[in-house]
Amino acid sequence: MSHYFENDNNLKSEIKELSYKYDSSFFAFYSDNGVFSKNSIDYGSKLLLETYLKEAENDIRVLDVGCGYGYLGIVIGVFTNSYVDMIDVNKRAVHLAQKNIKRYKDFKGRAFLSDAYQEIQDKYNVIITNPPIRVGKDKVLEILENAFDHMEDDGKLYFVIRKDQGALSIKKRLESTQKIEIINRDKGYFVFKSTKL
Numbered sequence: 001m002s003h004y005f006e007n008d009n010n011l012k013s014e015i016k017e018l019s020y021k022y023d024s025s026f027f028a029f030y031s032d033n034g035v036f037s038k039n040s041i042d043y044g045s046k047l048l049l050e051t052y053l054k055e056a057e058n059d060i061r062v063l064d065v066g067c068g069y070g071y072l073g074i075v076i077g078v079f080t081n082s083y084v085d086m087i088d089v090n091k092r093a094v095h096l097a098q099k100n101i102k103r104y105k106d107f108k109g110r111a112f113l114s115d116a117y118q119e120i121q122d123k124y125n126v127i128i129t130n131p132p133i134r135v136g137k138d139k140v141l142e143i144l145e146n147a148f149d150h151m152e153d154d155g156k157l158y159f160v161i162r163k164d165q166g167a168l169s170i171k172k173r174l175e176s177t178q179k180i181e182i183i184n185r186d187k188g189y190f191v192f193k194s195t196k197l
């Protein structure tokens with residue numbers, strides 16, 4: 001069985017469309033087999049996004065790490081008029097995110113392949129991620145611990161992790177280099193905001 005974070009060229013494509021409403025704005029996303037949460041928008045991602053949007057600044061530069069079909073990055077870009085880059089290791093996810101970007105003519109940004117920050121050269125004001133827990137704790141820590149190398153000095157990291165997926169032990173691990181707050185929690189999901197110590 002292939003996992004959503006693996007590249008499986010033999011996996012049959014069955015494009016479907018997911019919809020999402022925020023305030024009075026409607027969004028639609030192409031999804032497909034072989035990507036994370038292909039049949040519905042993930043509850044953790046929705047909680048992260050809606051928590052972020054309550055305090056988001058407009059007109060900034062955002063990086064969405066592990067973008068999947070582009071849900072977080074596209075809504076943030078459209079809603080806050082920010083420039084958003086989106087990265088993922090899954091080729092099908094990146095292809096879908098690129099296809100989804102084209103649906104939003106006001107969106108500014110790109111979707112491209114990158115294993116964590118390998119292809120990242122620019123600096124951002126915000127990094128946001130629903131990290132790939134299933135890949136393993138080492139990759140999640142690589143994404144969270146190195147985030148500040150790719151942000152401006154006053155950059156902010158936002159992420160969501162479920163309690164039963166080690167949210168509090170990951171928080172503890174990051175506390176030696178980051179100032180972390182829990183800014184929302186619901187249904188076992190914790191939304192964290194972090195700045196550099």
Ligand SMILES: C[S@@+](CC[C@H](N)C(=O)[O-])C[C@H]1O[C@@H](n2cnc3c(N)ncnc32)[C@H](O)[C@@H]1O
Pocket residue numbers: 004005006036037042045065066067068069070071072087088089090093114115116130131132133135139
């Ligand atoms: C929990 S999903 C979140 C997807 C999307 N942001 C959403 O909210 O629907 C994590 C994503 O990270 C991607 N991923 C896994 N390993 C990665 C890596 N090494 N670098 C970048 N992305 C990775 C997966 O392919 C998956 O799309």
